[in-house]
Amino acid sequence: MNRLVYENPHPLALQTKFEEIMQYSHMALKQFxxxxxxxxxxxxxxxxxxxMHLIIRxxxxxxxxxxxQDIDVEIEYxxxxxxxxxxxxxxxxxxxxxxxxxxxxxxxxxGGLIKFYNEKARTTS
Structure with a gap:
């Protein structure tokens, strides 16, 4: 499945992954x-x-x-x-x-989405 995400990236994959992160974070933060x-x-x-807000945007x-790029910055933070x-x-x-x-x-x-849209911008220019 991961291979398909990188060959044909779709923004929904990122949203789904962040929903998983939200769930895990909620459980982990309860124990702080x-x-x-x-x-x-x-x-x-x-x-x-x-x-998540930026992903939807x-x-x-x-x-x-x-x-x-803003999402990438938030992920690094x-x-x-x-x-x-x-x-x-x-x-x-x-x-x-x-x-x-x-x-x-x-x-x-x-990163795959950034690369995909950069390539897409180069080919359409």
């Missing part, structure tokens, strides 16, 4: 200490929500490249936040690996 729920948890939730736009949660000891190494696997897959899908 109470004092961090209003700081690091809020930042992680905000990054995931912003990325990208699907509705004709010119998708700039929005995809989410990676930083998840790594800091591990560094602070709020999540264990296994949870970090699972979470990063989801985020990395979303990053690969986003």
């Amino acid at each position: 200490p109470k004092n961090e729920r209003f700081q690091l948890c809020a930042d992680i939730k905000q990054a995931v929500d912003t990325a 990208m699907q509705k736009r004709y010119a998708k490249k700039t929005t995809l 989410l990676r930083v936040l998840v790594r800091s949660a591990n560094a602070y000891g709020y999540i264990n190494t296994h949870k970090l690996q699972v979470w990063m696997k989801h985020v990395d897959e979303a990053g690969r899908i986003c």
Whole structure:
């Protein structure tokens, strides 16, 4: 299935992956200490929500490249936040690996979409 996503990328694959990330993040953030729920948890939730908002915006736009770049930035910011949660000891190494696997897959899908739309722009010009 992953091979099909890269050969013929579709924005819906990115949205589906981020829905999985939202579900996993919700479960993982429940186990954070109470004092961090209003700081690091809020930042992680905000990054995931912003990325989902941008994904929906990208699907509705004709010119998708700039929005995809914004999504890519949010994915990288989410990676930083998840790594800091591990560094602070709020999540264990296994949870970090699972979470990063989801985020990395979303990053690969986003990168494939960026590459696809860049090629599409070059061929139509």
